[in-house]
Amino acid sequence: xxxxxxxxxxxxxxxxxxxxxxxxxxxxxxxxxxxxxxxxxxxxxxxxxxxxxxxxxxxxxxxxxxxxxxxxxxxxxxxxxxxxxxxxxxxxxxxxxxxxxxxxxxxxxxxxxx
Amino acid sequence: xxxxxxxxxxxxxxxxxxxxxxxxxxxxxxxxxxxxxxxxxxxxxxxxxxxxxxxxxxxxxxxxxxxxxxxxxxxxxxxxxxxxxxxxxxxxxxxxxxxxxxxxxxxxxxxxxxx
Numbered sequence: 001x002x003x004x005x006x007x008x009x010x011x012x013x014x015x016x017x018x019x020x021x022x023x024x025x026x027x028x029x030x031x032x033x034x035x036x037x038x039x040x041x042x043x044x045x046x047x048x049x050x051x052x053x054x055x056x057x058x059x060x061x062x063x064x065x066x067x068x069x070x071x072x073x074x075x076x077x078x079x080x081x082x083x084x085x086x087x088x089x090x091x092x093x094x095x096x097x098x099x100x101x102x103x104x105x106x107x108x109x110x111x112x113x114x
Numbered sequence: 115x116x117x118x119x120x121x122x123x124x125x126x127x128x129x130x131x132x133x134x135x136x137x138x139x140x141x142x143x144x145x146x147x148x149x150x151x152x153x154x155x156x157x158x159x160x161x162x163x164x165x166x167x168x169x170x171x172x173x174x175x176x177x178x179x180x181x182x183x184x185x186x187x188x189x190x191x192x193x194x195x196x197x198x199x200x201x202x203x204x205x206x207x208x209x210x211x212x213x214x215x216x217x218x219x220x221x222x223x224x225x226x227x228x229x
Contacts, residue, residue, distance in 0.1 A: 009154070033214035045204070045220035052214055091156060097214055100164060101172070102147060102206070106156035 006105035023092035031097035137205030146188035
């Protein structure tokens with residue numbers, strides 16, 4: 001069955017430092033996509049980055065990069081040079097090609113301190 | 115600009131009432147989703163729809179039903195509201211069945227309180 005696991009309920013990082021948010025997944029579909037979303041205290045869901053199961057390279061978008069380890073079924077989000085505005089909930093999500101379901105993990109609350 | 119609009123930001127209903135949560139998207143997206151978000155549990159999928167009149171149960175469909183008569187509108191129905199359905203409800207839409215890399219767009223959420 002399709003499943004996303006985020007084992008870090010909360011993380012702290014100092015401004016300008018890098019931080020890694022963990023995500024592991026489980027699926028029997030060889031074709032899938034992985035997404036990360038940010039949810040600030042305002043509640044909106046903001047799409048950050050996407051990684052496809054057949055992508056050869058790790059995805060990057062500005063300060064966000066995805067450490068994709070297919071054999072370990074992990075897709076960790078790396079935020080470089082953290083900013084105070086990065087304080088938010090972060091959700092990992094997966095979509096399987098053969099079901100089209102989009103499921104989410106339980107999220108990680110990141111707090112960036114000066 | 116893409117837009118997913120949920121009909122209410124805040125809603126208070128009584129136990130046993132029938133509750134309708136409406137979601138409209140203006141992007142001609144095939145796929146639409148309803149989630150509930152609770153602290154420590156993340157977003158849990160209630161129902162989703164591939165296209166008009168097509169629906170699939172998610173992980174927690176009990177106590178809910180959905181309707182999709184038109185492509186742009188996806189309604190979540192609580193047949194008989196109970197206090198354990200007090201939650202934040204998020205609607206999302208996405209382009210394309212079977213296309214993996216399209217992101218989902220979310221509404222602003224409806225915070226439902228059942229008293």
